[in-house]
Amino acid sequence: MPFCNEFGRDRRNDPSEEALSDDLKFTAAEWHHQQAVNLFNFTWTLIDKPDRTPTDDDLMIHSAHASRYHWSMAGDVVNYLRGDWQIAHVYTLLKLPERALHFAQLCLRQCEVKQIGDFDLALAYEAVARALACQGDFIEAERFSRLADAAGHHIAETDDRELFFSDLSKPPWFGLK
Numbered sequence: 135m136p137f138c139n140e141f142g143r144d145r146r147n148d149p150s151e152e153a154l155s156d157d158l159k160f161t162a163a164e165w166h167h168q169q170a171v172n173l174f175n176f177t178w179t180l181i182d183k184p185d186r187t188p189t190d191d192d193l194m195i196h197s198a199h200a201s202r203y204h205w206s207m208a209g210d211v212v213n214y215l216r217g218d219w220q221i222a223h224v225y226t227l228l229k230l231p232e233r234a235l236h237f238a239q240l241c242l243r244q245c246e247v248k249q250i251g252d253f254d255l256a257l258a259y260e261a262v263a264r265a266l267a268c269q270g271d272f273i274e275a276e277r278f279s280r281l282a283d284a285a286g287h288h289i290a291e292t293d294d295r296e297l298f299f300s301d302l303s304k305p306p307w308f309g310l311k
Contacts, residue, residue, distance in 0.1 A: 162207070162208075163207070163208040164208070165208075166204045166205075166207035166208035167204070167208040167209070169200070169201075169204040170201050170202075170204035170205045170207075170208060170209060170213065170217070171201075172201075173197045173198075173200045173201035173204065174198075174201040174216075174217070174220060176197050176201075177194055177197045177198045177201060177220060177224065180193060180194035180197065181194065181223070181224065181227065191228055194224050194227075194228075195221075195224055195225075195228070198217070198220050198221045198224045199221060201217055201220065202214070202217030202218060202220070202221060205217045211244055211248050211250065212250065212254060214244060215240075215241045215244040215245060215250065215254055215258065216241075216254065216257070218237045218238075218240045218241040218244070219237070219238070219241045219254075219257050219258065219261050221233075221237040222234045222235075222236075222237035222238035222240075222241060222261040222264075222265060223261060223264070225237065225265075226238075226261075226264045226265055226268050226306065227306065229268060230268075231265055231266075231268040231269035231270075232269070234261075234264070234265035234268055234269075235262070235265035235266065235268075235269060237261070238258070238261035238262040238264070238265040239262060241257070241258045241261055241262075242258040242259065242261070242262055244258075245258045251285070251288070252285075252288065252289050252290055252294070253289050253291070253294045253295075253298060255285045256282055256285035256286040256288075256289060256298050257282075257298070259278050259279075259281040259282035259285055260278075260279075260282040260298075260301070260302055262278045263275050263276075263277075263278035263279040263281075263282055263310070264306065264307065264308075266278060267279075267306075267307055267308040267309070267310040268306070268308050270308070272309070272310055275310050276310065279310065279311070282302060283302070286298045286299055286302065
């Protein structure tokens, strides 16, 4: 059976592949990196969309997971944990606390195991706090919210610190704040 693409065309000797100049070709890692970035940013457009439809919500889940997958092929631990943070954020926005908490805790565990602090640790605490608030566990949510706030004050870069606190002040907090 010949090697075929999804349309049944044999791609082994595809002249369109030969027509590409070398400067237009990517390594697999470069391609995965670009896909991860594009999907991460696309997910943000959906997060920020004020009139998301149920179809947009599904697409937001898929794009966040796809971005994280591509980071696993071409990123580092910071990319992984930020991808997990974004997935947790998406599930929190959609009021799916079990999924949100799973990815938030995964993000936090990566920070702890790899001893990553600063901006990313603050994000991880914030993700856990929101997921717990979404779940209705306000005592633990408040504890993690305080940890997020404290970690936020230790963010070295002023721009990162301001971005963190700006995002921290935004909903959803499900009645916690």
